[in-house]
Amino acid sequence: MRTSAGRIEADACVLAAGSYSPVIARSIRLAIPVQPVKGYSLTLDMGDWAAAPRVPVVDEDSHIAATPLGRRLRIAGTAEFNGFNTTVDPRRIRNMRQFVSDFYPGMRPYLASTATSTWAGLRPYACDGVPILGATPWRNLYLNTGHGHLGWSMAAGSGKLVADLVCGDTPDLDLGPYQLSRFR
Numbered sequence: 673m674r675t676s677a678g679r680i681e682a683d684a685c686v687l688a689a690g691s692y693s694p695v696i697a698r699s700i701r702l703a704i705p706v707q708p709v710k711g712y713s714l715t716l717d718m719g720d721w722a723a724a725p726r727v728p729v730v731d732e733d734s735h736i737a738a739t740p741l742g743r744r745l746r747i748a749g750t751a752e753f754n755g756f757n758t759t760v761d762p763r764r765i766r767n768m769r770q771f772v773s774d775f776y777p778g779m780r781p782y783l784a785s786t787a788t789s790t791w792a793g794l795r796p797y798a799c800d801g802v803p804i805l806g807a808t809p810w811r812n813l814y815l816n817t818g819h820g821h822l823g824w825s826m827a828a829g830s831g832k833l834v835a836d837l838v839c840g841d842t843p844d845l846d847l848g849p850y851q852l853s854r855f856r
Contacts, residue, residue: 684838687808688816688831690823691756691794702808705855706818708794710752712760714768715789716745719782729775736771745779747772751795751821758792765790795820805834805850814838815852 687693691708718724718740728739736749747768752761773780798804798818803826805816816834819826836843848854 684812686814686816686834690817691796693796693817700810704804705799706796708756709797710754710792711748711795711821712750712764712768712792714747714765718743718745721778721782723778734771736768758794760790760792795823803830803850804852805830806837806847808852
């Protein structure tokens with residue numbers, strides 16, 4: 673395999689580059705049906721709010737999740753199809769702040785003065801919403817990509833399944849429904 677550091681010899685290689693997996697695979701003429709979908713994150717300081725939330729909440733209607741992290745509240749969500757653009761759209765952040773105000777009225781006094789952190793990141797979505805795991809037509813090249821917004825949640829399990837394949841062990845789960853070959 674060739675890298676920016678030169679050529680690396682390996683018995684096997686796992687392509688697990690998230691939204692960039694198809695870009696890298698293109699160099700060997702391997703098509704991976706994964707596209708980047710931008711998601712947003714807003715972190716708010718909850719100050720001395722006595723009734724601060726203690727458990728995560730997911731609002732399916734607004735596609736937003738709120739997770740308490742000590743004295744901070746992380747709001748994450750939305751899905752924007754905008755290629756590899758990670759620019760933060762202030763309108764999306766305003767919508768997330770409005771969610772906090774509506775869902776947590778007790779947080780309103782802290783919204784104007786709270787320290788915040790905002791960012792946008794790319795989630796690798798497979799075209800059918802199911803991760804792509806396992807072997808490729810290239811001998812000893814394996815995939816672990818396409819997890820969408822569940823990437824962090826599925827990372828350890830997916831990594832274990834693909835590691836089993838690389839090591840020649842039988843995975844604990846049938847990878848048939850997750851293989852790249854399902855798109856052929």
